[in-house]
Amino acid sequence: MTDNEQLRDKLHTTNRRMTRQRQLVFDALEHSHDHLDVESLYQRIKAYDSNISLPTVYRTLAVLREMGLVEEHQFGENHSHFEVAHPAPHYHFTCQKCRHVLEFDAPQVMEAARRLSEREGLYITDAHLFLSGYCIECRNNGEAQ
Amino acid sequence: MTDNEQLRDKLHTTNRRMTRQRQLVFDALEHSHDHLDVESLYQRIKAYDSNISLPTVYRTLAVLREMGLVEEHQFGENHSHFEVAHPAPHYHFTCQKCRHVLEFDAPQVMEAARRLSEREGLYITDAHLFLSGYCIECRNNGEAQ
């Protein structure tokens, strides 16, 4: 099943329509392996459809997130970043200087979450581990530490 | 050393002045063992000084955070929550239904961070682990899961 079929399918089973705009937003996220904020995403999509509006991008992202196709992250900023949902849990480090994002996994985190949920009777649906500091390049440039 | 002396001291060593407003903001955070958002904090402080302004609360929080006396958290919302800084690293779970915040520690997290930083040459200054889901009360009330 191609990604677009997956999108069409998920939309159909939730009584939503496949539109050019939704396809464009999803494609843009798929083809960027970055963690785009809404404004950057909007700019990229405008290259393919100069008429698309920012509210449509926001509404589409909300729909995609609701359907579980994309994930939203804050990264300690006042705006959101989005990426296509990965099957495996994964976490993020961002450099405070160059804003580069590094993804990593750490099975210890789900283990800690599992223990906590057992002890406290929680039902945990989301786990975000967000590290920040300085990456090796920024450290070497003497820009910090 | 009392907490107010600690505040006065930190202010002094960073060439800042002790004001009634700064004292009030710090006190309010100290006496609430919650994770207040700025609006709630503002409302509480207004009970002691009805003239204090919201920008002053924001400016004071920025100063306290810079001095390392308070910590800021996002909790996946579009506004910030603040708490007095704890010596030990600690993490948060919030219930998506009742918004209750549970603090916990998990040494595995710093261990994972340490390994990652060694492997990638990072200098890590902050680690936030944020879990969310449903607390035991909200599960039992059949409100979710």
Next chain:
DNA sequence: GTCCATGCAAACTGTTTGCACGCGC
């Protein structure tokens, strides 16, 4: 043809800034 999705403009929330006055040191 029906009704959901879009574009536009305007509203809204959380936060920050410019500026003149006031108070800590």
Next chain:
DNA sequence: GCGCGTGCAAACAGTTTGCATGGAC
């Protein structure tokens, strides 16, 4: 008294909403 801190109002960034038109099914 000097200059940082405050209150007020206004600006700002990111996001959401109301509404009339347009397009998916």
